[in-house]
Amino acid sequence: MNNRTLIIGSGLAGITLVRELRKLDKEREIIVITADDGVFYSKPNLSNAFAANKRPEEMVLTPAVKLEHDLGILIMAHTAVARIDAGRREVVCTQGTLAYDQLVLAVGASQIPLPLAGDGVPDAISINSLADYARLRSRLAGKRSVAIVGAGLIGCEFANDLRLGDFAVDVYDQIEQPMGRLLPPVAAQQLRDKLTAIGVGFHLGARLEAIRRDGERYILIDSQGNARPYDLVLSAIGLRPNLALAKTAALATGLGIVTDAFLRTSDPNIYALGDCVELGGLFLPYVMPIMLGAKKLAGTLTGNPEPVTYPAMPIVLKTPACPTVVSPPPSPLGHWDETVSADGLRALFVDQASGQPSGFVVQGSFTKERMALAALMPNLSA
Ligand SMILES: Cc1cc2nc3c(=O)[nH]c(=O)nc-3n(C[C@H](O)[C@H](O)[C@H](O)COP(=O)(O)OP(=O)(O)OC[C@H]3O[C@@H](n4cnc5c(N)ncnc54)[C@H](O)[C@@H]3O)c2cc1C
Secondary structure (H helix, E strand, C coil): CCEEEEEEEECCHHHHHHHHHHCCCCCCCCECCCCCCEEEHHHHHHHHHCCCCCHHHHHHHECHHHHHHHHHHEEEEEEEEEEEECCCCCCCCCEEEECCCCEEEEECEEEEECEEECCHHHHCCCCCCCHHHHHHHHHHHHHCEEEECCHHHHHHHHHHHHHHHHCEEEEEEECCCCCCCCCCHHHHHHHHHHHHHHEEEEECCCEEEEEEECCCCCCCCECCCCCCHHHEEEEECCCCCCCCHHHHCCCCCCCCCEEECCCCCCCCCECCCCCCCCCCCCCCHHHHHHHHHHHHCCCHHHCCCCCCCCCCCCECCCCCCCEEEEECCCCCCEEEEECCCCCCCCEEEECCCCCCCCEEEEHHHHHHHHHHHHCCCCCCCC
């Protein structure tokens, strides 16, 4: 009999799944084990919290005790799971061994370590949790300048936010344009121009080599020999799914924990949800796939299996200097058709095989078209 659902991870994936499960089943035993403190907060808000001068405590949406009470669950906080024994259906954590009938891995992803030399590298900070945000705020107290390594989505959002928070901000990337993987050059240039206009500095197209400590400061050294000092280095070079736990159970892994369309891993009693998942070759570390997946997975875990299909899921950048919405195409083969006006841009990605639009970017006044355009896009997954 399936009676105990064990969920590892209390991020958006873990807690949204609990909420969906409780809509369908008020009785089953649900235990959430989490390495962090188990509070519920909105991670996307971390990259626009500085300008609003949000204290970390203000960002807590639901304390762990309230989640336990409202949802009728047990949260084992500050408890890291070290190993899964899939044969015995048990997990081994810092507080002992726990049996499960169904196990869900909602263990998220971690920042890729900075591949740089120098004694300043360990002090670089990355933001992937509320605790990281609290650390960032305390490290920045009384400081003025920040170097952001990585001009992707998160790097650009923090650049905008920290600049609005009155910090001097420079962004570094070896790629020649911000958000190089998601935006066509003309849209990337718009984003760069608008961020530059509010005072963000860009150092693009040169490889960073080292971060060296210099007293209280950090010197960034690039391959062209430039050396610039900053009070803090923020790393935003991307995320990598957390696979270590899945590997202890010899689950199939690739870029992420490999699942089928039911979010089932290679073990029939173990599922995965959120930033740790690879489904159909896709790694989608965003909110929408979690919301859609949690609903379907709750059905599957309660005996009504339904496959997950991902529609086009536009991503809204939190860069108020340059409002931008991106719906990445499922395949990179094709070309961009751009319409540029004085107050914005629309770029449609035309798929090479079908000749139809399969992705888009809208900026400025064109962002109001995002819902209508999203409805025209093909599904991301079958
Ligand atoms: C700064 C920032 C801004 C973002 N903005 C947006 C946005 O605007 N729009 C958007 O769609 N997406 C955005 N995202 C992405 C989105 O926030 C994530 O996709 C989502 O929060 C991931 O949730 P998760 O539950 O999968 O992972 P996490 O939130 O990482 O949760 C993982 C959980 O697993 C636990 N855990 C891990 N390993 C273990 C272990 N061995 N034992 C016990 N517990 C363990 C952790 O403690 C944690 O509770 C943003 C992300 C960041 C970092």
